[in-house]
Amino acid sequence: MNRIRNFFRTREMRKLLRDRLTIFAMIAIGAYLFTGIAIMCGAITAETCDQVVGPNKLNGFYREELPERRYDIATTKFLQAVQTALGQEDPQAALEQVQLGRVRVADKSPEELQTIVDQIIGLRDELNQSENLDEDPAMMPKLAEMEAKVEQLKKPLTGMNGFLHNASLWLGTDAQGRSIFFRGLYSIKIALQIGLVTATFSVLLGAFLGAAAGYLGGWVDSVIVWIYTTFSSIPNLVLLVVIAYAFTDFDLQKRVPAFMSSWVEGIDIKNSLLPVYIAFGATFWIGTCRVIRGETMKLKEMEYIHAARTAGFSSFHILLRHIIPNTAHLMLINFSLLLIGAIKSEVILSFLGLGVKGQPSWGIMIRDAGNNGDVVTGFFWEIGTATVLMFGLVLAFNILSDALQDAFDPKHV
Secondary structure, three states: OHHHHHHHOOHHHHHHHHOHHHHHHHHHHHHHHHHHHHHHOOOOOHHHHHOEOOOOOOOOOOOOOOHHHHHHHHOOOHHHHHHHHHOOOOHHHHHHHOEEOOEEEOOOOHHHHHHHHHHHHHHHHHHOOOOOHHHOHHHHHHHHHHHHHHHHOEOOOOHHHHHHHHHHOOOOEOOOOEEHHHHHHHHHHHHHHHHHHHHHHHHHHHHHHHHHHHHHOHHHHHHHHHHHHHHHOOOHHHHHHHHHHHOOOOOHHHHOOHHHOOOOOOOOOOOOOHHHHHHHHOOOHHHHHHHHHHHHHHHOOOHHHHHHHHOOOOHHHHHHHHHHHHHHHHHHHHHHHHHHHHHHHHHHHHHOOOOOOOOOOHHHHHHHHHHOOHHHHOOOHHHHHHHHHHHHHHHHHHHHHHHHHHHHOOOOO
């Protein structure tokens, strides 16, 4: 406890915590982390994100739609589902299965519901006589009456169900009627998960290999330098795409011996995040390794390293006890930078269809918005949500990375 307290009293930490912009960035990162942890605990699931909660391409912030659009919203999805259920042999049982997000059919008999539906159809026929509702203000009372009738088919939502239903529509819906707000929040978990795993693995591997190459020298240095030089000669994005593509049709059961097939049954690697981890882990360690190697070559000439060597300590002990701890400031800075790089690379790979599969991510949201022509039609809610959330997280970590470098890097102190 005293060690932690003393750490926060160091000159570097005092300098870091004096910057208001850095504090704001740390608060923003904390909010993202809290959201990601809540989603990992089940606050929002991938199934929730794929659930249809409303009309297709509904505007966010409850912005009022044009009359023609209001007509389409009132006469599709829920009304059609109720009509289909009422036409079944057992309409009561069919009506119990009708659901649009958290909205269910009102507690009325099939006869009462059929009466309401008939009234809606009558109003719809009257509205169909107008060539363009957007330019026909005389039809607005009829349109409002039809919308009120459609609401009578729905069971009122109260309490937490009402709040969650309203929350799902805060930022509108996508082309399939799914909640943009929930999909954007769930993507925070994916981004942080990929960023933290990639940054942790890459920093640890790069720091150990870089320290070993810089301190031991000789053939160890030559081999490690050859490895990261070879990887560096390949464009980073191309290498990521190649590695991710290798897992596109990867079937684990066909890759293991027959006696192990039962052990891996049900494991779907190609739709998991493992291919992304492997692709990023194979490339992101290079920068850290190069930086730590250069710092180690300087540190090994220091007097305390000579003293440790003279005292008979092994090279492995010196690496773990003296070299690597004294490169911690570089590891911390590189961790922040690699986390940002992993998040941006995940968005690019997912946009290309080679990253995250089977669950939402910012890259998939941007790709879907483009494929559905949202930008062309002026529907910016999906692409805007993904872009703003990604921009906020990356900007916060960029600010924190610069502050960490200014506070802890000796060249900046």
